[in-house]
Amino acid sequence: MPAEYAVIKPFNNNVVLAKHQGTEKILIKKGIGFSAKPGDRIPADTDFERVFVIENPETSQRFKQIVAENDARLVGVCEEILHMISSATGEPLDEELHVRLTDHIAFTVFRLQNNDQIENPFMIEIETLYPQELALAKEAIKMLEKALNLQIPEDEAGFIALHIHSLKTRDKLSNSVKYAYICNSALEIIEDELGIAVDRKSLDYARFASHIRYAVERIIKGNPIKNELLPAIKKTYKDSYRLAKLVGKMMEEELYAEVPQEELGYLTLHIERLKNALDN
Structure with a gap:
């Protein structure tokens, strides 16, 4: 009989971190995290919306650090945002982008909570060059605001749009900024x-x-x-x-x-x- 998933940490109602056959995996499914506790079991034949594994040891360690340093709700909504982006673009989630975008959003939230102004000097260029990516980024902003009860300036959507563009093109983010x-x-x-x-x-x-x-x-x-x-x-x-x-x-x-x-x-x-x- 296939091994069950063991919950390590629930992030929100729809996202949990679990171990399966010795590997940590991010599971996304509506309601999967509701009332979930560490050690709970999830059947192996569950029809998940997405299963994501960070295999690179260095990248995995960075993700664990982000999880340890940030509110579970923030990590959970970031996972839902990444799932939304991947579904909309039809592109698989690159491990590096996965961690980079989550880290970027976590730092943005930290700055906002400390009343640090966020300005994007390239908003006009981003609106012109990457309109589709910006539309997805604005949807991500809505998800963040709802989950965290936080008002996020529109300029932040521009930065997220550049991350999305780097996913679609496999370019480094620095090229998009350039x-x-x-x-x-x-x-x-x-x-x-x-x-x-x-x-x-x-x-x-x-x-x-x-x-x-x-x-x-x-x-x-x-x-x-x-x-x-x-x-x-x-x-x-x-x-x-x-x-x-x-x-x-x-x-x-x-x-x-x-x-x-x-x-x-x-x-x-x-x-x-x-x-x-x-x-x-």
């Missing part, structure tokens, strides 16, 4: 040089931000791009090309990689489009 930072820096250069303010809710800005994101990816990966119109672009849009070179220099400093002239050509067109949008 896209947003470079996009913001590029626009600041353009605004300062032209003495303008670009509407970050506009379609032209959305196109610009998207272009920067994929340009950064191509530059990082060394994937060349053709631009047969480059000579004509440089001649026709001299001022915008000058700005594109300034932005390109900033990108090279941030990425430690050369920005090809072909990329500068396409960037020139986007800068020209931003200028024309303001003129019209």
Whole structure:
């Protein structure tokens, strides 16, 4: 007969930590943690919504530390959030992300409980580059607020969105932050040089931000791009090309990689489009 699960720690009504055949597992099922106590048995044939195992010893140790240092309700709702994200994206839960996101949320709650202001300087870029991830992050915020009876600022959704993006792309979180930072820096250069303010809710800005994101990816990966119109672009849009070179220099400093002239050509067109949008 298959071995039963032995409850180690109930987190909330729907999430418990249990041991099964010598391995600790996170079990998610509606009502599974209701009135549960350490040592209680759960039948092996239970139809769980999700079973998650952190196999890497180092990652497992970090998770145990998070569990020991934080309220069980917080850990439980984090598990439900991760389950929601994985179900919505169709992506399996990476062990590193599992611990990283839980740790991030725990630290955020700690800061809020100590009246420490949370600000996200990249919210506009995140809204533009990762709208689907941000929608899931806002749902996560609702779950946290309900479970913890805590008001969480909207800026926090932006940080969670970056974690979700790293799950979907298997990129390191730092790359997602880098896209947003470079996009913001590029626009600041353009605004300062032209003495303008670009509407970050506009379609032209959305196109610009998207272009920067994929340009950064191509530059990082060394994937060349053709631009047969480059000579004509440089001649026709001299001022915008000058700005594109300034932005390109900033990108090279941030990425430690050369920005090809072909990329500068396409960037020139986007800068020209931003200028024309303001003129019209």
